[in-house]
Amino acid sequence: MDIFTVTNNSSDTRARCGILQTTHGQVETPVFMPVGTRGSVKGILPEQLQQVSAQMVLANTYHLLLRPGPDVVEALGGLHRFMGWPGPILTDSGGYQVFSLSSLNRVGQDEVEFVSHIDGARIRLGPKSATETQNRLGADIIMAFDECVALPCEKQQLRDAVERTIRWAEQSLAAHRRSDQLMFGIVQGGTDKELRSYCCEELIKLNFPGYAIGGLSVGEGHDDLIATTDFTAALLPEDQPRYLMGVGTPRDLVKAIALGIDMFDCVMPTRNGRNACAFVSDGTIKLRNEKHKLDTGPLDEQCSCYTCRNFSRGYLRHLFLVNEMAGPILLSLHNLAFYHELISQARNAIKQDNYAPWAQKWEHYNVNQD
Amino acid sequence: MDIFTVTNNSSDTRARCGILQTTHGQVETPVFMPVGTRGSVKGILPEQLQQVSAQMVLANTYHLLLRPGPDVVEALGGLHRFMGWPGPILTDSGGYQVFSLSSLNRVGQDEVEFVSHIDGARIRLGPKSATETQNRLGADIIMAFDECVALPCEKQQLRDAVERTIRWAEQSLAAHRRSDQLMFGIVQGGTDKELRSYCCEELIKLNFPGYAIGGLSVGEGHDDLIATTDFTAALLPEDQPRYLMGVGTPRDLVKAIALGIDMFDCVMPTRNGRNACAFVSDGTIKLRNEKHKLDTGPLDEQCSCYTCRNFSRGYLRHLFLVNEMAGPILLSLHNLAFYHELISQARNAIKQDNYAPWAQKWEHYNVNQD
Numbered sequence: 001m002d003i004f005t006v007t008n009n010s011s012d013t014r015a016r017c018g019i020l021q022t023t024h025g026q027v028e029t030p031v032f033m034p035v036g037t038r039g040s041v042k043g044i045l046p047e048q049l050q051q052v053s054a055q056m057v058l059a060n061t062y063h064l065l066l067r068p069g070p071d072v073v074e075a076l077g078g079l080h081r082f083m084g085w086p087g088p089i090l091t092d093s094g095g096y097q098v099f100s101l102s103s104l105n106r107v108g109q110d111e112v113e114f115v116s117h118i119d120g121a122r123i124r125l126g127p128k129s130a131t132e133t134q135n136r137l138g139a140d141i142i143m144a145f146d147e148c149v150a151l152p153c154e155k156q157q158l159r160d161a162v163e164r165t166i167r168w169a170e171q172s173l174a175a176h177r178r179s180d181q182l183m184f185g186i187v188q189g190g191t192d193k194e195l196r197s198y199c200c201e202e203l204i205k206l207n208f209p210g211y212a213i214g215g216l217s218v219g220e221g222h223d224d225l226i227a228t229t230d231f232t233a234a235l236l237p238e239d240q241p242r243y244l245m246g247v248g249t250p251r252d253l254v255k256a257i258a259l260g261i262d263m264f265d266c267v268m269p270t271r272n273g274r275n276a277c278a279f280v281s282d283g284t285i286k287l288r289n290e291k292h293k294l295d296t297g298p299l300d301e302q303c304s305c306y307t308c309r310n311f312s313r314g315y316l317r318h319l320f321l322v323n324e325m326a327g328p329i330l331l332s333l334h335n336l337a338f339y340h341e342l343i344s345q346a347r348n349a350i351k352q353d354n355y356a357p358w359a360q361k362w363e364h365y366n367v368n369q370d
Numbered sequence: 371m372d373i374f375t376v377t378n379n380s381s382d383t384r385a386r387c388g389i390l391q392t393t394h395g396q397v398e399t400p401v402f403m404p405v406g407t408r409g410s411v412k413g414i415l416p417e418q419l420q421q422v423s424a425q426m427v428l429a430n431t432y433h434l435l436l437r438p439g440p441d442v443v444e445a446l447g448g449l450h451r452f453m454g455w456p457g458p459i460l461t462d463s464g465g466y467q468v469f470s471l472s473s474l475n476r477v478g479q480d481e482v483e484f485v486s487h488i489d490g491a492r493i494r495l496g497p498k499s500a501t502e503t504q505n506r507l508g509a510d511i512i513m514a515f516d517e518c519v520a521l522p523c524e525k526q527q528l529r530d531a532v533e534r535t536i537r538w539a540e541q542s543l544a545a546h547r548r549s550d551q552l553m554f555g556i557v558q559g560g561t562d563k564e565l566r567s568y569c570c571e572e573l574i575k576l577n578f579p580g581y582a583i584g585g586l587s588v589g590e591g592h593d594d595l596i597a598t599t600d601f602t603a604a605l606l607p608e609d610q611p612r613y614l615m616g617v618g619t620p621r622d623l624v625k626a627i628a629l630g631i632d633m634f635d636c637v638m639p640t641r642n643g644r645n646a647c648a649f650v651s652d653g654t655i656k657l658r659n660e661k662h663k664l665d666t667g668p669l670d671e672q673c674s675c676y677t678c679r680n681f682s683r684g685y686l687r688h689l690f691l692v693n694e695m696a697g698p699i700l701l702s703l704h705n706l707a708f709y710h711e712l713i714s715q716a717r718n719a720i721k722q723d724n725y726a727p728w729a730q731k732w733e734h735y736n737v738n739q740d
Contacts (some may be wrong), residue, residue, distance in 0.1 A: 038688075038694055039685070039688065039689075039694075040689060040694045040695075040696040042694065042695055042696075043695040043696070043699070044696075045696060045699065045700070046680065049677065063692075067688070067692050068663075068684075068688045068691070068692075072663065072664065072684065072688070075664045075666070075684070076664065076666055076682050076684045076685055077666060077682070081666075081682070082682070082684075082685050083685070084680040084681050084685070084689075107616075197382060241503070283541065292660070293438075293442065294442065294445045295447065296445070296446055298450075304736045306415070306417065309414065310454040311454050312446050312447070312451070312452070314438075314442065314445070314446045314452075315446055315453070315454070317450050318408075318409065318437070318438045318442070319409075319410060321437060321438070322408045322433075322437050322438075324408060324409075324410045324412065325410075325412055325413040325695060325699070326410040326412075326413070326414075326415060326697070328695070329413070329415065329695070330415070334692070
């Protein structure tokens with residue numbers, strides 16, 4: 001059975017709708033995955049994820065490896081039972097966090113040694129152990145172990161990272177032991193077309209069921225993000241899912257969908273929510289701002305989420321000023337509803353073959369106004 | 371129309387069931403009110419309060435007076451719309467917090483001057499202003515301004531506080547301006563029978579629609595709490611609601627119901643929940659304990675709350691160890707469900723005239739084991 005079926009193509013962009021089959025159910029693409037780093041989407045319960053129409057969530061292998069460890073997750077019934085989330089889950093490979101969060105000791109041919117950001121323990125991770133960890137966690141989609149570098153970066157360093165990523169992809173596939181989990185490859189190469197192209201070619205030879213574009217949203221800026229996604233997505237197989245990792249703002253998502261991206265994850269809706277920043281129809285607003293003090297209206301008149309149906313901007317501001325937990329909870333809930341509504345509208349626009357005109361209005365969506 | 375109707379009396383105790391009528395709906399008594407200090411039950415949304423069958427919530431006048439202020443609550447539609455809670459609300463008078471949280475400057479005949487614990491502002495509060503504040507907040511039940519002293523305490527100090535409480539009760543009633551709000555009087559007097567008796571007599575002359583027993587759970591211990599409740603409750607009118615303020619443990623509640631108490635509020639379920647302490651059938655458990663690490667069972671096999679239906683003790687422990695918000699949220703939710711189930715069982719036992727035998731099994735319920 002094909003794990004991915006394209007159901008609709010847009011005629012004026014490369015956007016498409018599809019169905020992704022996983023062990024824990026099917027997913028309509030394009031899909032946005034909320035991030036449940038340590039086995040919990042911060043402040044949001046699984047029933048609330050269902051309320052906002054989330055289909056699939058992401059959890060971080062690096063964080064779960066450190067605490068509570070794959071043995072504990074396994075003993076507690078695997079990631080789905082552990083988190084109380086019955087739907088599809090994706091785990092990343094740990095590569096991104098190893099290179100961004102930990103103190104790296106050494107990058108070897110088949111392994112990385114790093115110092116845990118929690119307790120200073122020395123831990124080794126490589127394609128074999130990252131895959132074994134993900135097999136034990138039990139997500140529906142797991143990722144090949146990759147090396148992600150911060151940008152800008154010297155070409156030789158980027159080339160070395162790509163070479164390791166390709167070799168590690170092969171080793172990850174070889175280590176993979178569970179047929180109920182799909183393993184995706186990750187294309188690296190920064191903003192360099194030659195390296196992206198080379199990485200795509202080599203990974204496609206390995207016949208992954210899906211491919212991710214990694215190594216973006218790491219300092220390259222919006223234009224390079226979109227240009228690299230444009231170039232790279234076009235090199236990936238039409239009939240397989242394409243996942244743009246760690247992206248992004250509403251405008252990023254809308255543009256990337258037009259380039260043929262099917263899957264996204266990003267902490268932005270929940271992180272911004274915790275910081276009193278709400279996504280609304282005409283941009284982002286900062287709830288701590290004095291101007292919301294007496295505002296009896298909802299965050300967003302257009303939104304039908306629980307937060308917007310029940311609470312005023314003035315009340316939400318009060319919650320943040322007195323540090324009530326309900327503030328971060330209600331704003332994260334709204335922001336997730338906003339992202340899922342955005343993606344749902346994108347799917348509808350593709351189905352109605354109306355994507356380019358629909359996408360246009362998001363061109364000027366600002367994330368730092370108010 | 372009577373605001374309170376006793377529907378069932380227990381034949382072997384003084385426990386009773388009743389219906390309390392408020393502007394925002396009727397309440398079955400005995401009732402437990404979760405505490406929403408600053409207009410939010412910490413970590414718990416109104417829809418979750420409904421999930422656990424909460425009927426009525428409490429908010430603190432002192433905290434709302436300081437932030438955001440009654441003018442803001444009023445401008446945002448009053449306390450019910452502000453909080454997004456459509457059911458009955460009770461506000462306390464602020465007396466307890468003025469005497470426990472703030473630096474008191476001066477206790478005068480008609481007013482108290484204190485220094486705000488937030489920003490050091492000098493604020494005056496008395497029966498007139500506390501009542502005006504509560505009129506503006508707009509709860510269904512409001513409380514007369516009282517003086518609450520910590521125990522143990524010299525008799526003369528206690529006597530002075532009772533005299534002021536009686537005088538302030540009369541002044542509170544005189545200042546009360548809204549017929550859609552019920553004002554209850556608060557009996558003070560520590561553990562002193564003479565003073566409690568005197569305070570009851572004087573307050574009953576003022577014809578409040580309901581009476582609270584205040585000044586307990588302030589250091590007197592379980593036996594004195596129960597003995598004073600026993601003595602005082604018997605002096606209050608049979609046909610009016612009796613509210614025991616700030617109490618307590620499951621055992622306290624079960625005993626106080628047997629003495630004819632109809633209403634309770636306490637921070638214990640939510641505060642303990644935030645501190646990883648769960649109420650379960652056979653006592654309290656501390657979730658941080660290593661022994662729960664690999665426990666796949668729910669907090670409480672007997673409980674059907676959202677937390678117990680979906681999450682293991684091992685997962686809940688993990689959430690606390692990594693400081694995920696979901697830990698405090700899920701435990702607070704369970705503890706509130708536990709308290710409401712307890713009260714619901716108490717009502718059923720009264721209706722089946724089986725209260726004394728039912729209550730017996732709670733005699734040995736420990737809150738500090740594990």
